[in-house]
Amino acid sequence: MKKLLSLVILLSITCSLSSQEVLSLDSCRALALANNKDLQIGNEKIKAAYYERKAAFTNFLPNISATGSYMRNQKNIALLGEDKFLPIGSLTSSGTFGYTPGAGQVQEIKLPSGQWVPTDASGTPFDPTKNPEKLVWKQYTTIPKEQFEFDTKNVYAGAITLTQPIYMGGKIRAYNKITKFAEELAKTQHKSGMQEVILNTDQAYWQVVSLVNKKKLAEGYLELLKKLESDIDKMIAEGVATKADGLSIKVKVNEAEMTLTKVEDGLSLSRMLLCQICGLDLSTPIKLADETINNLPVNPSVGVADIEMAYKNRPELKSLELATNIYNQKINITRSEFLPSVALIGNYLVSNPSIYNGFENKFGGQWNVGVMVKIPIWHWKEGSYKVNAAKAEARVAQFQLADAKEKIQLQVNQSAYKVNEASKKLAMAEKNMEKANENLRYATLGFEEGVIPPSNVLEAHTAWLSAQSEKIDAQIDVKLTEIYLQKSLGTLSK
Numbered sequence: 001m002k003k004l005l006s007l008v009i010l011l012s013i014t015c016s017l018s019s020q021e022v023l024s025l026d027s028c029r030a031l032a033l034a035n036n037k038d039l040q041i042g043n044e045k046i047k048a049a050y051y052e053r054k055a056a057f058t059n060f061l062p063n064i065s066a067t068g069s070y071m072r073n074q075k076n077i078a079l080l081g082e083d084k085f086l087p088i089g090s091l092t093s094s095g096t097f098g099y100t101p102g103a104g105q106v107q108e109i110k111l112p113s114g115q116w117v118p119t120d121a122s123g124t125p126f127d128p129t130k131n132p133e134k135l136v137w138k139q140y141t142t143i144p145k146e147q148f149e150f151d152t153k154n155v156y157a158g159a160i161t162l163t164q165p166i167y168m169g170g171k172i173r174a175y176n177k178i179t180k181f182a183e184e185l186a187k188t189q190h191k192s193g194m195q196e197v198i199l200n201t202d203q204a205y206w207q208v209v210s211l212v213n214k215k216k217l218a219e220g221y222l223e224l225l226k227k228l229e230s231d232i233d234k235m236i237a238e239g240v241a242t243k244a245d246g247l248s249i250k251v252k253v254n255e256a257e258m259t260l261t262k263v264e265d266g267l268s269l270s271r272m273l274l275c276q277i278c279g280l281d282l283s284t285p286i287k288l289a290d291e292t293i294n295n296l297p298v299n300p301s302v303g304v305a306d307i308e309m310a311y312k313n314r315p316e317l318k319s320l321e322l323a324t325n326i327y328n329q330k331i332n333i334t335r336s337e338f339l340p341s342v343a344l345i346g347n348y349l350v351s352n353p354s355i356y357n358g359f360e361n362k363f364g365g366q367w368n369v370g371v372m373v374k375i376p377i378w379h380w381k382e383g384s385y386k387v388n389a390a391k392a393e394a395r396v397a398q399f400q401l402a403d404a405k406e407k408i409q410l411q412v413n414q415s416a417y418k419v420n421e422a423s424k425k426l427a428m429a430e431k432n433m434e435k436a437n438e439n440l441r442y443a444t445l446g447f448e449e450g451v452i453p454p455s456n457v458l459e460a461h462t463a464w465l466s467a468q469s470e471k472i473d474a475q476i477d478v479k480l481t482e483i484y485l486q487k488s489l490g491t492l493s494k
Contacts, residue, residue, distance in 0.1 A: 022287050022288070022289055023278075023286055023287070023288055023289065024288075024289040024290075025201075025202065025205055025288075025289070025290070026494075028201050028204075028205050028274065028277075028278055028288075029197075029198055029201050029202075029494050030494070031278035031279055031280070032197050032198070032200075032201040032277050032278050032279065033194060033197055033198070033494060034279065035278065035279020035280075036193075036197050036277075036279070038193050038197075039190065039193050039194060039197060042186070042189060042190035042193050043190065045186045045189070045190070046183070046186045046187055046190060048186075049179070049182045049183035049185070049186040050183055052179045052182065052183070053176070053179040053180055053182070053183050055179075056172075056175050056176045056178075056179040057176060059165065059172045059175065059176075060165070060172060060176075062162050062163065062164040063162070063163045063164075064160065064161070064162050064163075065160075065161050065163075066158070066159070066160045066161075067158065067159050067161070068156075068157070068158040068159075069156070069157045069158070070154075070155070070156055070157075071154075071155040071157075072153060072154060072155075073152055073153045073154075073155060074153075075153075076149050076150055076151055076152050076153060077149070077150050077152045077359070078145060078148060078149040078150075079148040079149075079150075080143070080145035080148040080149075081145065082145055083143060083144050083145055084143040084145070150353060150358075150359030151353065151359070151361055152353055152359065154352075155351070155352070155353065156351065156352040156363070157349075157350070157351045157352075158349075158350045158351075159347055159348065159349045159350070160347065160348045161345065161346070161347050162345070162346040162347075163343055163344070163345055164343065164344040164345075165341075165342075165343050166342040166343055166344055166371075167340070167341060167342045168336060168341045168342075168343075169335070169336030169337070169338075169339030169340065169341055170332050170333075170335070170336045170339070171332070171333050171336035171337070173332075174329040174330075174332035174333045174336065175329075175333060177325070177329045178326050178329045178330070178333075181322045181325050181326045181329070182322075182326065184318075184322055185319055185322040185323065185326070188315045188318045188319045188322065189315070189319060191315045192315035192316060192319070194493075194494065195315070195487055195490075195492045195493075197277070198492055198493070198494060199483060199484075199487050199492065200277055201274075201277050201278070202479075202480070202483050203480065203483075204270065204273050204274040204277050205274060205288065205290075206476050206479055206480060207270045207273075207274075207476075208267065208270045208271055208274055208288055208291075209288055209290045209291060209296070209476070210472055210473065210476045211263055211266050211267040211270055212267060212288070212291045213294075213296075213472045214263050214469060214472060215260070215263045215264060215267055216294075217465065217468050217469060217472070218256065218259050218260040218263050219260060221256055221259075221461065221465050222253070222256040222257060222260055224461060225249065225252050225253045225256050225461065226253060228249055228447075228454070228457060228458075228461075229246070229249045229250060229253055231447075232245055232246050232249050232454055233246060240450070241454060245453070245454045245455070248454065248455065248458065249454060249458065252458055252461075271286060274286065296472075296475040296476070296479075298426065298475050298478045298479060302419070302420060302423070303415065303416030303417065303418070303419030303420050303481070303485050304416060305412045305413045305415075305416040306412070306489060307408075307409050307412055309489050309490070309491070310408055310409070310412045310488060310489050310490055311405065311408070312490070313489060313490025313491055314408055314488075314489075314490035315490060316404060316408070317401070317404060317405065317408065320397065320400055320401040320404055321401060323397050323400075323401075324394065324397040324398055324401055327390070327393050327394035327396075327397045328394050330390050330393070330394070331387060331390040331391055331394060334383075334386045334387050334389075334390045335383070335387050337376075337383065337386070338376045338379065338382070338383030339376070340373065340374065340375045340376075341373070341374045342371065342372070342373050342374075343371070343372045344369070344370075344371055344372075345369070345370050345371070345372050346367065346368070346369045346370075347367065347368050347369075348365060348366070348367045349365055349366055349367075349368070350363055350364065350365030351363070351364065351365070352364070408488070411488045412485075412488045412489060414488075415481065415484045415485040415487075415488040415489075416485060418481045418484065418485075419478075419481045419482060419484075419485050421481075422474065422477040422478045422480075422481040423478060425470075425474045425477065426471075426474040426475060426477070426478050428474075429467065429470045429471040429473075429474040430471060430474075432467045432470065432471075433467045433468060433470075433471045435467070436460075436463050436464040436466075436467035436468070437464065439460050439463060439464070440460045440461065440463070440464045442460075443456055443457045443459075443460035443461075444457065444460070
């Protein structure tokens with residue numbers, strides 16, 4: 001809903017801009033916030049931090065993975081190097097294997113090596129491969145080596161593994177806390193960026209308003225000087241005034257024209273800057289709502305240096321506090337690398353050829369479960385050194401936080417003083433303006449009556465111009481100093 005509302009507001013502002021080309025301060029703020037690239041980057045950083053936090057939580061959950069492999073072997077596996085001959089008999093009452101041969105039968109003896117060999121009736125061993133006629137097949141059996149050769153040229157293997165961390169030295173919990181702090185830090189930095197954009201927008205907005213009023217002032221002053229120049233020319237023609245008076249007024253006219261040119265150039269550049277901040281084309285002919293107001297409405301207020309409010313609301317302090325928390329959790333992560341870790345492991349293994357029921361050329365598998373424990377024993381105090389380094393970084397963050405609090409306290413006091421000073425300057429500027437108006441009125445009447453020389457009239461015009469300019473600057477200062485105070489207190493928002 002927030003995104004939809006922002007889109008509707010942006011579209012309405014764009015439509016109004018294309019139709020009437022008039023922007024209020026709130027409209028400029030909305031455009032600047034919607035089009036600022038740094039804020040868009042900040043939004044993406046918030047999303048990245050959010051997904052990092054989600055990813056960190058998954059470390060608490062079981063991890064399941066699957067692996068597979070295929071291997072082509074050159075040779076098969078053979079368990080026998082040659083044919084084997086095994087006697088056929090029975091166990092005797094004493095637990096030995098054998099039998100009692102009859103007359104003319106082949107008997108067997110057991111050599112010291114433990115191998116059974118056949119002998120003839122005279123007790124002489126013989127080689128059954130060379131004298132097969134002497135074998136009695138009902139007493140001996142032959143095992144060909146080919147029967148113990150298995151097809152292992154094509155081997156397939158696979159495994160599904162489940163790993164459940166039980167205790168990892170606290171690193172998983174610490175990492176989850178770090179990602180939460182990082183997400184909050186991204187949001188805080190985005191808020192700080194929003195305040196900077198609002199501040200820059202207000203400065204550019206009121207700069208344009210100030211220059212528009214000064215342009216009006218310069219145009220009115222130039223018009224008065226030209227009228228005065230015309231009157232003096234007539235007086236010179238009548239012999240009432242001298243040529244020196246005419247030259248003096250012409251110099252003032254030239255100076256007024258130069259001032260007007262400078263104001264127009266500055267106004268054009270200020271409009272371009274405001275367009276750039278609002279994300280508009282630099283050549284967009286914008287007009288501000290406060291341009292048409294001849295006398296800017298201001299409500300001078302008393303600046304209050306509420307330090308506790310600044311400590312509570314300033315995003316910079318919150319960012320440093322979050323950074324301190326992150327460094328404290330990094331100490332736990334560093335320490336966890338040198339603590340025991342325990343994990344539960346479960347596997348299901350499958351292979352082809354299957355080794356669980358002889359070497360069969362089909363898939364066969366089994367499951368197993370176990371516990372894995374890793375205990376660091378000695379690392380030449382590497383862990384102690386790394387933990388001390390992490391603690392030093394955490395203390396640096398704490399010192400930075402303390403230093404920032406001192407600077408913010410000074411900044412809040414300065415902003416409060418500037419608010420009060422701007423209010424006093426505005427009151428003085430308004431009094432000076434009243435005096436300048438009265439002085440100009442008397443000078444103009446005296447000049448028209450011929451009792452005041454042109455130089456006095458010029459001085460009155462110059463004083464009036466200076467007073468009016470100071471009044472405009474004082475009004476703008478009141479608005480800007482209030483914004484600066486809100487920024488220093490952390491309460492500036494759209």
